[in-house]
Amino acid sequence: MPRLLSRRTFLLTGAALGGTALVAAIGGAGYLATVDVDGRDGFLDGDRAVLNAFVVLHDDGRVVVNVPKTEMGQGIHTGLAIVVAEELDIPFDDRISVVFPTDPHPAYSNWFNALQIRPEEAAGPVVWVGRRVLGQMGFIATGASGSTMGMWHPMRQAGASARHMLLAAAAARLGVPVAELATGDGFVRHAGSGQSLSYGELARAAALLPPPDDPVLKPRAEWRLIGRSQPRVDLPDKVRGAPVFGMDVMLPGMIHAAIRHAPVFGAEVASVANTAQVRAEPGVLDVAVINGRQVAVVAHSWWQAEQAASLLDIAWTQTGDEAANSAGMAARLQAALNNSEPHSHIDDGDAAEALGDAAATLVEAGYDVPFVTHACMEPVNATVIIRDDGTAEAWISTQSPMAVRSGVARGAGWAGVEPSSVTCNVTMNGGAFGRRSDQDVAAEAAFLAARHRGRPVKLIWSREEDIARGLYRSHAACRLRAALGPDGLPVAYDALVAAQSAFQSIGSRNLPFTPGPDGDILSVEGLDKLHYTIPNRRMRSIHVPSHMPIHFWRSNGFSFNTFFTESFIDECAQAAGADPLDYRRALLRDTPRHLAVLDRVADMAGWGSPMAPGRGRGIAIEECYRSVVAQVAEVTVAADGEITVDRVFCAVDVGMAINPDAVVAQMEGGILFGVTSALMSMITLDRGAVVESNFHDFPIQRLANAPAVKVALVDTGLPPCGAGEPGIVPVAAALANAIHAATGRRLRSLPLARTETIGERRTRSVLRDPAA
Amino acid sequence: MVEFVVNGRPVNVETDAAKPLLWILREDLGMSGPKYGCGVAQCGACRVLVNGVSRPSCVTYPGDVVGANIVTVEGLAAPDGSLSVIQQAWIDEQVPQCGFCQPGFLIAVTALLAEVPRPTDAQIDAAVTNICRCGTYPRIRRAIHRAAATLAQG
Numbered sequence: 001m002p003r004l005l006s007r008r009t010f011l012l013t014g015a016a017l018g019g020t021a022l023v024a025a026i027g028g029a030g031y032l033a034t035v036d037v038d039g040r041d042g043f044l045d046g047d048r049a050v051l052n053a054f055v056v057l058h059d060d061g062r063v064v065v066n067v068p069k070t071e072m073g074q075g076i077h078t079g080l081a082i083v084v085a086e087e088l089d090i091p092f093d094d095r096i097s098v099v100f101p102t103d104p105h106p107a108y109s110n111w112f113n114a115l116q117i118r119p120e121e122a123a124g125p126v127v128w129v130g131r132r133v134l135g136q137m138g139f140i141a142t143g144a145s146g147s148t149m150g151m152w153h154p155m156r157q158a159g160a161s162a163r164h165m166l167l168a169a170a171a172a173r174l175g176v177p178v179a180e181l182a183t184g185d186g187f188v189r190h191a192g193s194g195q196s197l198s199y200g201e202l203a204r205a206a207a208l209l210p211p212p213d214d215p216v217l218k219p220r221a222e223w224r225l226i227g228r229s230q231p232r233v234d235l236p237d238k239v240r241g242a243p244v245f246g247m248d249v250m251l252p253g254m255i256h257a258a259i260r261h262a263p264v265f266g267a268e269v270a271s272v273a274n275t276a277q278v279r280a281e282p283g284v285l286d287v288a289v290i291n292g293r294q295v296a297v298v299a300h301s302w303w304q305a306e307q308a309a310s311l312l313d314i315a316w317t318q319t320g321d322e323a324a325n326s327a328g329m330a331a332r333l334q335a336a337l338n339n340s341e342p343h344s345h346i347d348d349g350d351a352a353e354a355l356g357d358a359a360a361t362l363v364e365a366g367y368d369v370p371f372v373t374h375a376c377m378e379p380v381n382a383t384v385i386i387r388d389d390g391t392a393e394a395w396i397s398t399q400s401p402m403a404v405r406s407g408v409a410r411g412a413g414w415a416g417v418e419p420s421s422v423t424c425n426v427t428m429n430g431g432a433f434g435r436r437s438d439q440d441v442a443a444e445a446a447f448l449a450a451r452h453r454g455r456p457v458k459l460i461w462s463r464e465e466d467i468a469r470g471l472y473r474s475h476a477a478c479r480l481r482a483a484l485g486p487d488g489l490p491v492a493y494d495a496l497v498a499a500q501s502a503f504q505s506i507g508s509r510n511l512p513f514t515p516g517p518d519g520d521i522l523s524v525e526g527l528d529k530l531h532y533t534i535p536n537r538r539m540r541s542i543h544v545p546s547h548m549p550i551h552f553w554r555s556n557g558f559s560f561n562t563f564f565t566e567s568f569i570d571e572c573a574q575a576a577g578a579d580p581l582d583y584r585r586a587l588l589r590d591t592p593r594h595l596a597v598l599d600r601v602a603d604m605a606g607w608g609s610p611m612a613p614g615r616g617r618g619i620a621i622e623e624c625y626r627s628v629v630a631q632v633a634e635v636t637v638a639a640d641g642e643i644t645v646d647r648v649f650c651a652v653d654v655g656m657a658i659n660p661d662a663v664v665a666q667m668e669g670g671i672l673f674g675v676t677s678a679l680m681s682m683i684t685l686d687r688g689a690v691v692e693s694n695f696h697d698f699p700i701q702r703l704a705n706a707p708a709v710k711v712a713l714v715d716t717g718l719p720p721c722g723a724g725e726p727g728i729v730p731v732a733a734a735l736a737n738a739i740h741a742a743t744g745r746r747l748r749s750l751p752l753a754r755t756e757t758i759g760e761r762r763t764r765s766v767l768r769d770p771a772a
Numbered sequence: 773m774v775e776f777v778v779n780g781r782p783v784n785v786e787t788d789a790a791k792p793l794l795w796i797l798r799e800d801l802g803m804s805g806p807k808y809g810c811g812v813a814q815c816g817a818c819r820v821l822v823n824g825v826s827r828p829s830c831v832t833y834p835g836d837v838v839g840a841n842i843v844t845v846e847g848l849a850a851p852d853g854s855l856s857v858i859q860q861a862w863i864d865e866q867v868p869q870c871g872f873c874q875p876g877f878l879i880a881v882t883a884l885l886a887e888v889p890r891p892t893d894a895q896i897d898a899a900v901t902n903i904c905r906c907g908t909y910p911r912i913r914r915a916i917h918r919a920a921a922t923l924a925q926g
Contacts, residue, residue, distance in 0.1 A: 073869030073906045231866060238871030239859045241805025241845030245872060248804035256799075282788070303795040377809050377817060377872040377905045430807070430872030431905050463810045661866055665911070669869055672907025695814035695903060704897035706909035761814065761901035 039107030040161055042207035049203035051165055052211060053107040054158035055084060057203035061186055063090065066101040068108030069151060070142035070399045071234055072429035072436070073669070074724045075662035078232045079148055080155050082658055086225040087159025087218055089183040090199070098233050100426040104401065106135025112150025114139065118719065120153040141400040143437055143552065145625035145722025148658060152720055160215035162206070169206040170197050229661035234428065244428040246397035247460060249383045255285060257448050257459040258305035259296045260312055261469035264324075264688035265547045267316035268292045274313045281308035290447045291414045298448055302460050321547040321688045326370070329685060332544055333368065333477035336498040342540035343518040346528055349536030354492030360483035363575045367564040368477035369750040371683040374553060375698060378430020379466045382445035385456040386412055392419035392446065395456075397429040399437040403510060407439030411446030417453075419446075433673075434552030438471060439510050467698050468690040472683055473553030474500040476523070476560045480568040483536075488576025489586055492536035497561060499523045501543045505550035517543035525557030526729065529565055531594050531623050532587040547688070554673060555725040558624050559732075563678070563750060566620035566733030570740065580619050580737060581607050593653060593716050594621060597628045600714050601651035605632035611741075614638065615646075618737025620730035625722025627654045628714075631671070633707075633734035637742045641767040643753055645675055645707040645735065652711070652726055655718035663723045667711040670727020676701045678732035679753045679765045699755045699763055739767065774834035778803070779847030787834055794818045794829040797844060805845035805875045809903070816902030819876040820844050826883035845875035848882060858882055861919035869906035876902045881916055890920050 039053025048064070049057045056064040065084045071077045077098040085092050101108060111134040112119060117127055163183060170188035171178045174195055182189050189196040237244050262268070272278075272295055275287045281297075283304035288296050295314055299305035355362065382404075383395040392412060398404050401424035408422045429436055445459040461470075476499035482490040501517035508514040523541045530537075553559065573583035581602050588595045598621050602608075605617060614637055621630035629652040636644045650667045657663045680699050684691045692698040736747050745767070753765035775784040778801065785800045792811075797803045797820070806829050809817035813828040820829045821843035822836070848856045855863065858881050868874045877900065884891055884899040891899070896916055904912070 073871065075869075231863065232868075234871070235863055235866065235868050236855075238868045238874055239845075239855065239862045239878065240849060241803075241875045243804035245804075245807075247808065250802060250804070301795065301799045303791055303799065307790075375905060377807070377815065377870065377903070379808065429870060431870045433905075460808070463812075665866065665869060665908075668910050669907035672909060673905070676907075694812055695810050696812065700903045700905060701907075701909070702903060703900050703909050703912060706907070706913075709910050761816075 039105050040211040042165060042209070042211065044204060044207055049207040051162035051203070051207055052158050053105050054155050055088070055162040057199055059200040059203055061095055061198055061200040063088065063096050065096060065098050067098050068101055068140050069147040070100065070426055070429055070432065072142070072399065072432035074666055075232050075659060076142070076147045077234055078230060079659045079662060080151055081233055082225050082230055083152050083156045084159035086223055087156050088163050090186045092225050092230045095186065096233065102423055102425055104138035104140055106132070107154070109135040109137070109139045110141045110146070110150060111135070111139065113141070113144050113146040118149060118153070120719070138402050138405065140402055141437060143399055143434065145724040145726070148720045149626070149722060152658060156217050157215050160217050161211045164212045164215050165206040165209045166199055166202050168209050169202040173197060173202070173205065226658050227656065227660065230659055232662065245378050245430045246383065246395060246427040247378055247381050247430070249395040249427065249458065251383065251385070251456040254383070254456040254458055255298055255300060255452060256302035256305050257296045257298045257445070257457055258302060258309040259294050259444060259459060259461060259465060260309055260314060261294050261465055262316045263469070264316065264319055264321050265549055266319045266321065269295060270315040270317045272312060272314050274311065278308050278311050281311065284308045286451065288448060288451060290444050294444060296444065296448055296459065298452065298457065302458070306462060319547065319688070324547065324688045325686050326684045329475060329546060330368065330477070332546070333475065333498045336542045336544045337366070337477060337479050337496060340498070340542045342496055342542045344540050345519065345524055346537055346539040349492070351492040351494045351536040351538035354536045355481055355483045355494055357483060360485060360491060361575055362481065362483055363572050364479070364481045365568055365571055365748060366477065366479045367567060367748040369475060369560040369563065371472045371475045371548060372553065372677060372681045373467055373470055373472050373683055373698070374431070374433040374435035375467060375695070375700065376429070376431030376433060376435055379461050379463055380435070380441045380470070381458065381460040382441040383456055383458040384408055384442065384445040384449040386417060386419055386446065386449045386453055388454050390420035391423070392421065392449070393423040393425065394442055394445070395425045395427060396442060397427050397432070397436055398424070398442070399429070399432050399434070401426055403437055403439045404442040406510070407442030408446040410439065411443030412450040414447045415450035417450040433554040434556070435471060437552055438506070464693040468693045471549050471551035473556070473559065474502060474523070474550045478561070478564045480564060482568070482572050484572060484576055488578055490534045490572060493529060493534045494538045495527045495565070496540045496542070497523060497527055497564070498542040498544050499560070500546055500548065500550050502550045502552065502556065504543070506552070509549065517545070522556040524561065526561030526622060526624065527557070527565060531591045533590045534587070555624065555728050558622060558725070558729045559677065562620065562622045562729050563732035563736065566622065566730060567736045567748065570618070570737045571746065584619070584621060594623065594628050596716060597621065597630045597651045597653050597714050600712055601630040601632050601649050604651060604710060604712055605634070605649040607632065614742060616738045616740070616742025618734045618739070618741055620733035620737060622726070622729045624726050624729050627652060627721040627723065627726045629726040629730055631730040631734045633731065633738045635735065635738040635742055637739060637767065643679070643739065643765050643767055644705070645679070647708045647710065648675070648731065648734070650709065650711045650727065651714050653714040653716050653718070653721070654723045654726070655721040656715065657713055658720060660713055663713060664711045666723045667727040668709045670725065671709050671731055672701055672706055674728035674731030675707065675735070677728070677750070678735050679751055680755050682751050702761065704762060705765070774838055776837045776840045776842055778842045779844060789834055791834065792830050793820070793832040793834070793837055796834065797829060803844055803846055807872055807875060809873065814903065815873065816876040816880060817873045819879040819902070821879055821883060824883065824886060826880045845878050848878060856882070857922050858885065858919045861915040861922065865911045865915040865918060867908050867911040867915050869908055873902060873904045877904070877912060881919070885916070885920055885923060890924060891916065
């Protein structure tokens, strides 16, 4: 979502920029040289002393940190609370709690993801205007592994500013200069007199003092919290089973809705043959067609609604996609690779000429991946009320309150209702992986809420709707070519990928206009291999449309392109007769940061040590979200093709890790997510519709087949980089390369295996076509 | 109507005989700990203890639990609120990511350790078949062994 909207916001920013640049030119540009801090003023709100947009104190010493980022398991609430606690100079203990603020304050806008400029480096008119435009839009969203990069500096400033205000309040109270005061453990102390005042005692006075213009941040040498693992603030509730997720929301008078979407995407409701019958089922209050496209049943309980929905006899309109199937879809990708006019992203040097050099060794290979879906553990849901006074409020597991506000307004509009305001309560997300940045479920629930004014409506998609009628990562195919020089290293690299544009599909559902499909950067993430020293380089993409709704999916293009490219680099190494690690080391000779990460993972895995027959290890590396991640996978392949992933080693440079254990957890989780995807995940199409419907046919790794994972953090002195997605990125290629090492077979399609059921909730993975 | 005991509290619920226990707990008794994840006994997010046995409540029906003693994740902590040894191990190993599936894991592991105090990895694999999409399995395994060791020390 953030990246999509970045295009739009760039347009808006550009329009606003002209005017502001004119003002700046006339009025003097000095005030634009630095970026001021949004939301820095304090105020009193009942028993809360609001020091600024991020820090709220209570007189009993409790500290509430406003974190405008969705907690979906990545630990961001904890990470950003740590930086506030560090600057406030308080211990990281249970006096601290975190809330996602409902107020769409401009200070909470996700302008980092849109502008891709670190706040600590931001200055000048573009940022100044961009921040204001994005802030006014309520551009609040979580994604693209950008939360720490975008928020850690502003929240350090917020913590430091609050501490400064507390010191100033203490100085006034005690009648001593600030310079004689010190902070620690939630107190301001005056050594000369031995007096001390708690933050709680000072909070109300501090909130009314002017914030410092440029709060002094604690020097790195004095950090006690940042960089040292702290326990996650959200886990006690989660192990107690507290009602923290969107699905757990319970409100007085709440009614429940189940839904049916068209099997063939894009079809509309032609008719519902048995509305009266379903309406008469126990507990049913309403049977409603939503915007001509979905049918919902509203009842006193969700179970009743779902039971009744299963009886619906819906006829859908014909779209022309009723014959679409997986083989045909794959053929479309191949035809596009052969016949279409690609969009050029990179054309450095003369790759075509180098590839035509008769003296060079030509390596060429094609790869492909299927559609996949998110399958978050918490099925998609939303609770919305539209009150008689016209105000609307949503409680929802979402990555984007902006999308929710927009979706609620849109859905209510389908019922002819225009909410006077929309409040979005962001709950804990039971997994997200990009899925929860769409407006879809918020709009559907709002339509139903508009039909049942004054009552909260909770809409839950069944797991079957989630998997078979949901949103997908595009399938993709590519053709990679390299010309190897006399030393075996590539002189030229030529990459061509065919995939469906995520931007266009997302925009068509979520924006007032549909972006053009060409040059979709999500389609080429992981394809450029710029960190490899190669003199001639070409990178092109082709958009291949389909009726499938494409969406953000954890790591987007990296999830397929890094499989393609890092498999291909192994094929080049093989053609050159080189060891895959040595080959990459040679290609990374100009990028010491990458080399350090690669060497670290090779060392962890004991690269080069002998392995038993049937076992193999594979390596892969990628730069993504400003991080560098390398992995070595170890596999065992049995004679019948059964593949066991024994261990995965991971070295990653995410820059400075604020909460190192949370980064390790993200790598572990990303690796498991990636192993599932590489070995097991495939959405297939038959007669235009998705075949899979639940975890029996869209399987996920379980404890029994989960590999051991070892993670090392490499710190090369950079500021924080992205950590939520890198873990998944190299896994598929590392596995394919390990399978090649174990068997001599090069697998160029995902999933690498088929899943066989060997017992109740127990599966094994068997390489496809083991005899080949 | 069905009568049973949930987390020590006797309840009787007027319900359809076809309504799964999961939805009775969530909708009729207001307990959000057991989660809906699949509805077909695949993911385990809805697991509860029925007379000490870990059961997927999404395919457990009123007729299966007449007079039964049911424990949900909300019932694992002591009455004074202190966490069970297993819940504490989950904190100590910082297991949950999103956390949606973890109530089911905690129930499955509570049942396992009651039956097999020091399980091997193979016994864990056989007994704990829940799905975690975030991939917390390495920490779940560590937390099970940690909890087992703590319980063994009494």
